[in-house]
Amino acid sequence: xxxxxxxxxxxxxxxxxxxxxxxxxxxxxxxxxxxxxxxxxxxxxxxxxxxxxxxxxxxxxxxxxxxxxxxxxxxxxxxxxxxxxxxxxxxxxxxxxxxxxxxxxxxxxxxxxxxxxxxxxxxxxxxxxxxxxxxxxxxxxxxxxxxxxxxxxxxxxxxxxxxxxxxxxxxxxxxxxxxxxxxxxxxxxxxxxxxxxxxxxxxxxxxxxxxxxxxxxxxxxxxxxxxxxxxxxxxxxxxxxxxxxxxxxxxxxxxxxxxxxxxxxxxxxxxxxxxxxxxxxxxxxxxxxxxxxxxxxxxxxxxxxxxxxxxxxxxxxxxxxxxxxxxxxxxxxxxxxxxxxxxxxxxxxxxxxxxxxxxxxxxxxxxxxxxxxxxxxxxxxxxxxxxxxxxxxxxxxxxxxxxxxxxxxxxxxxxxxxxxxxxxxxxxxxxxxxxxxxxxxxxxxxxxxxxxxxxxxxxxxxxxxxxxxxxxxxxxxxxxxxxxxxxxxxxxxxxxxxxxxxxxxxxxxxxxxxxxxxxxxxxxxxxxxxxxxxxxxxxxxxxxxxxxxxxxxxxxxxxxxxxxxxxxxxxxxxxxxxxxxxxxxxxxxxxxxxxxxxxxxxxxxxxxxxxxxxxxxxxxxxxxxxxxxxxxxxxxxxxxxxxxxxxxxxxxxxxxxxxxxxxxxxxxxxxxxxxxxxxxxxxxxxxxxxxxxxxxxxxxxxxxxxxxxxxxxxxxxxxxxxxxxxxxxxxxxxxxxx
Numbered sequence: 001x002x003x004x005x006x007x008x009x010x011x012x013x014x015x016x017x018x019x020x021x022x023x024x025x026x027x028x029x030x031x032x033x034x035x036x037x038x039x040x041x042x043x044x045x046x047x048x049x050x051x052x053x054x055x056x057x058x059x060x061x062x063x064x065x066x067x068x069x070x071x072x073x074x075x076x077x078x079x080x081x082x083x084x085x086x087x088x089x090x091x092x093x094x095x096x097x098x099x100x101x102x103x104x105x106x107x108x109x110x111x112x113x114x115x116x117x118x119x120x121x122x123x124x125x126x127x128x129x130x131x132x133x134x135x136x137x138x139x140x141x142x143x144x145x146x147x148x149x150x151x152x153x154x155x156x157x158x159x160x161x162x163x164x165x166x167x168x169x170x171x172x173x174x175x176x177x178x179x180x181x182x183x184x185x186x187x188x189x190x191x192x193x194x195x196x197x198x199x200x201x202x203x204x205x206x207x208x209x210x211x212x213x214x215x216x217x218x219x220x221x222x223x224x225x226x227x228x229x230x231x232x233x234x235x236x237x238x239x240x241x242x243x244x245x246x247x248x249x250x251x252x253x254x255x256x257x258x259x260x261x262x263x264x265x266x267x268x269x270x271x272x273x274x275x276x277x278x279x280x281x282x283x284x285x286x287x288x289x290x291x292x293x294x295x296x297x298x299x300x301x302x303x304x305x306x307x308x309x310x311x312x313x314x315x316x317x318x319x320x321x322x323x324x325x326x327x328x329x330x331x332x333x334x335x336x337x338x339x340x341x342x343x344x345x346x347x348x349x350x351x352x353x354x355x356x357x358x359x360x361x362x363x364x365x366x367x368x369x370x371x372x373x374x375x376x377x378x379x380x381x382x383x384x385x386x387x388x389x390x391x392x393x394x395x396x397x398x399x400x401x402x403x404x405x406x407x408x409x410x411x412x413x414x415x416x417x418x419x420x421x422x423x424x425x426x427x428x429x430x431x432x433x434x435x436x437x438x439x440x441x442x443x444x445x446x447x448x449x450x451x452x453x454x455x456x457x458x459x460x461x462x463x464x465x466x467x468x469x470x471x472x473x474x475x476x477x478x479x480x481x482x483x484x485x486x487x488x489x490x491x492x493x494x495x496x497x498x499x500x501x502x503x504x505x506x507x508x509x510x511x512x513x514x515x516x517x518x519x520x521x522x523x524x525x526x527x528x529x530x531x532x533x534x535x536x537x538x539x540x541x542x543x544x545x546x547x548x549x550x551x552x553x554x555x556x557x558x559x560x561x562x563x564x565x566x567x568x569x570x571x572x573x574x575x576x577x578x579x580x581x582x583x584x585x586x587x588x589x590x591x592x593x594x595x596x597x598x599x600x601x602x603x604x605x606x607x608x609x610x611x612x613x614x615x616x617x618x619x620x621x622x623x624x625x626x627x628x629x630x631x632x633x634x635x636x637x638x639x640x641x642x643x644x645x646x647x648x649x650x651x652x653x654x655x656x657x658x659x660x661x662x663x664x665x666x667x668x669x670x671x672x673x674x675x676x677x678x679x680x681x682x683x684x685x686x687x688x689x690x691x692x693x694x695x696x697x698x699x700x701x702x703x704x705x706x707x708x709x710x711x712x713x714x715x716x717x718x719x720x721x722x723x724x725x726x727x728x729x730x731x732x733x734x735x736x737x738x
Contacts, residue, residue, distance in 0.1 A: 003072040007037050007045040008065045010093075012081035014052045017099050020082055029080045029130065029188040036195045036243075037076070043195065043243040045076065054097040055108055062113065066120035074240065076126040077113075080188060083131035093131065117160060124240050126210060130165040130187045161210050161234040165221075186225050190217040198245030205276060206248040206284035210240040244281045249460070250291065258291060259717050263300040270295065270303075270310050277314055289314065290480035440680075440691060440703050440721070444482045446731040448475045452724040454543075454711045455731065456498035456507070458526065461716040465507060466724055466731060467495035474498075474509065476529065477722070479715060482733055488529045493518035497543040501568065502550045510541040510555070521555060523571060533571045537564060543585045543627070547610065548592040554608075556583035556597055563597060565613060577613055579606040585627045587637070589652065596637050596650075598625040605639055605648075607655060617655050621648040627669045633676035634694060640667035640681055647681055647692060659697040663690040669711040673736065674718045680734075682709045682723060689723060689734065705732045 011030035013023040030049055037045040048065070050058055062077065069075060082094035084103060092098070092107035099106045117125055165187035191213065194200030200208045200216035211234075218230045250258075254276075257269035270292065277288040292314070295307035450471040457464045463485065464477040474488040474495060490509060497510040504526060511520040521541055523533035540558035546568065547554070553566040562576040563583060580599035583606070587596050595608040598621075605625060607617040622641030625648070629638050637650040640663075647667060649659040664683025667690070671680050678700075681690040687709060688702040706725030714721045714736070723732040 003074065004070070005043070005045045005074045005076075006065070006069075007034075007047045007076040007078065008061065009034055009037075009047065009049045009078045010053075010058055010062075010080070011049070011051045012053075012095050014096055015082070015094065016097055019100055020094060020098070023081065029185050030078070032192045033078060033188060036192055041244075041246050052096045055095040055106055058095050059108055059112065062108075062116055066116045066122075066125075069120050069122040071121050071123050073122045074124045074126070074242075075120065075122050076128065076242070077117075078128040078130070080130040080185065083129070093129075125160045126240065126242070127160065127162045128191070129163070130185050161240060162232065163210075163214055163217075164231045166228050166230065186221050186228065187217060187230060190220045194220075195243045198247040200243075201245035201248065204248075204251050206245050206280040207241045208243040208245055210234075210242050213242055241281075244283060246283070248283060248287075250287055258295065263298075263303050266295060266298060266300065266303045267306050270306050274310055274314070285314075287480075290478070294480055440689070440701065440734045440736045442703060442705070442732060443720075443735045444733040445706065446477060446482055446484070446733065447729060448477065448484060448724075448731045449473065449487070450729055451726055452710075452729060452731060453726055454495075454497050455713045455722050455724040456500060457713040457715055457722065459500055459502060459504040459716065463526075464713060464722045464731070465498055467498055467509065469494045469496060469726075474507075474524070474529075477731060479720070479722075486529050488524060489531070490522050490524075491531045492520045492522065492534060495522070497541075499544045499546055499553070501546045502548060506568070508544050508546070508553055510544060512537075512540040516540070516559070519557075521553075521566075535566060535571050535573070538562070538576070542583065545586040545588055545595070547588060548590070552610075554586045554588075554595055554610075556586050558582050558584065558600075561599075563595070563608065575613055577608055577615065579608070579615055580604040580618055584625070587628045587630045589630055590632065594652075596628050596630065598628040598639055600624050600626055600642070605637070605650065619650055619655055619657065621650070621657060622646045622660060626667065629670045629672055629679070631672050631676045631679075631694065632674055636676075636694065638670050638672070638679050638692075640670040642666050642668065642684075645683075645685075647679070647690075649694075649697065661692055661697055661699065663692070663699060664688045664702055668709070671712045671714045671721065673714055674716055678736075680712050680714065680721055680736075682712045684708060684710055684726075689721075703734065705734075706730045 009030045015022060030051060034047045034049050037043045038047045048061070050061055065077065066075065079093055082098075084092045084094055084098070084100065084107065086092065086103050091110040092103045093110075093113070094107050097106055113127075117127070165185065194213055194216040195208060198208070200213045202212045202215060214230070214232045221228055221230050254269055254272050257265045257272070260266055273288045273292055277285050289311065292307050292311045296304055296311065298304045298307065448466045449468045451469040452466045452475070453469045454467040455464055457479070462479060464479055466475040466477065468475055472490050472494050474490060475484055476486040476488065477483065478485040490511065493511040493513050495509045495511060499508045500506070501508070507524040507526050509522040509524060511522055512518055519537040519539055519541060521535040521537060521544065522531045523535065524530065525532045537555060538557050539560040541564075542556045542558050544553055544555040546552070551568055552574070553568050555564040555566065556579075557564055557576070559582070561581045561583065562578050563586065564576050565574045566572065567574050579597050580602040582599055582601040583597040584600045585598040588594070588610070589596075593610055595610055597606045597608070599606055601624065603620060603623055603625065605619040605621055605628060606615050607619065608614065609616045621639045622644030624641055624643035625639040626642040627640045630636075631638070635652040637652055639648040639650065641648060643666070645663060645665055645667065647661045647663055647670065648657050649661070650656065651658045663681045665685030666683060667681045668684040669682045672678070673680070677694060679692040679694060681692065682705075683690060683702075686702070687705055687707060689705055689709065689712060690699050691701045691703065692698070693700050705723045706728040708725055708727030709723050709732070710726045711724045712721055719736055721734040721736055723734060725732060
């Protein structure tokens, strides 16, 4: 049987003895602590609560609580209320029927509780006492009982951890007042906060140990109440994990190492990932596996081999599955590599090659320094494809210049002579790629449900959300493994466009129908993936945007030629700003001082001063500007002109168009790479993505996608982009750079 996690919470705040102060906090304390301890995602305790019970009831329940426990059970007893002492200095815990003149027969003695714990077979017993024992206290603060007594010495014993809100000559404080709903005890408030928010996970390993919880509470109690000093006493072997941090994220230092351009940093990150896997919970292990699987596809052979070695050691079944899936994911990329060099995909010859499967099963992925070799799979469904080493050439930017293209074409031509010639047409090559230009390749295609009209990536890059218009849901994709992670029902009508708040906790969804009877914004909490509010709109709400400080939401209302400004704290409309007719898209400058709207039928871009909340300029652009995007590092705004088959670049200093760049047919959406070097344009009419080099204002490639591409979102690391294909119900993954 698995170990049990059992908690008993005892709270008393109403007393028959008129000499005992009536308290306000204990009931609230016990309920708040019970909620977080019961949470199966956080602590998963079986919790019992006793509130305002007489001493004999509490004593019986405590006796049963410690009886018949197994050695591997974890028990937690929590008491909040008055602590009292008798004339001999012996400690008692007051219950609702306790009389100060008869503590022996009307209160629970420390000796009784100590005896019950001593007889318990559990090797992990936690006792938490949020009550006070003596001493002065600051003016204006209510205290729980009095008398001088040292708490911890009464509860010594093997296999125990005792946490006390205060000790010796100190009081445990409730707060500054007794009126109203009742404030939580300072000590318990931080217990609950540390567990609920995960802030008590001090070492960042995803688990909250009792030592971490105590340290967290101790420091915050003293910071708020310098005269109250919590105490801890322990006599246990090993570590007691009391909860897990459900808000855990990969530490920034590890994520930075994973995203580093240097292979040695990415290899070093694997050592940290291995450590996290060994010492952490399932939540952390899942993320470790996801990050390691991503590094298996790394362009560096040394990194890829080290990642496969690690994942094989951690979970051989996952490693084998990854080995079997990787050829399917990379096949499309290899064909685009060959095509981009002016040749045709290599196929036509059959062979049997099970080298990769044998290597995965026998754990032959070994690291031998920078020159590590990774097994190459050249067969997929009895068809030869370009090998992995040829694919890696495409990813290395130094080999995509004009001279390298000639070398690459020669290599592929030799391969064609030996293997055969395919018939798949290549993507259109528009202009020669300049130095250090990498041509994107089509990778995985993900089925994401009915009519995916728009895609947005969370600020941390961990999820892509897709608006499934006709299904009236959002589909969330885990970007680490490119698999659907959740489906979110939407209220009031079909979702059309999406915008994240800067912190990623809130997603705003534009809702409108073809009959023009529904105009709404759904507010989605991304932690729970539920709609938490709905904001009515005066007309079709197209693509909204949140200010960089997260305080306001700007929503273009198509048919009333206005932008609604919404307070994100209250979800109330503050004002409406009149703009040029038929606004489609909103985008903010990096500092948030300006907003730009693409006004579809007026062929204009409106410029809004976000402080004054008024239009300060209108800029003529190409025909039917549909979407707009601000460069992350250049003074440029790019407008995708749907009927003009072009992109207009606007200088944000002069507010003038400085370039008009022809792209594919009906450009619908545009996104910048995080470094501002490239802009990616989805062309709905030609089923392509145009890649614009902002340094030359030229299209370097047009990449085929699925049917009816409508939007594109680039991951924050710049390595991948997602294209929603309205007609095919799919999401196309583009590999952007190596």
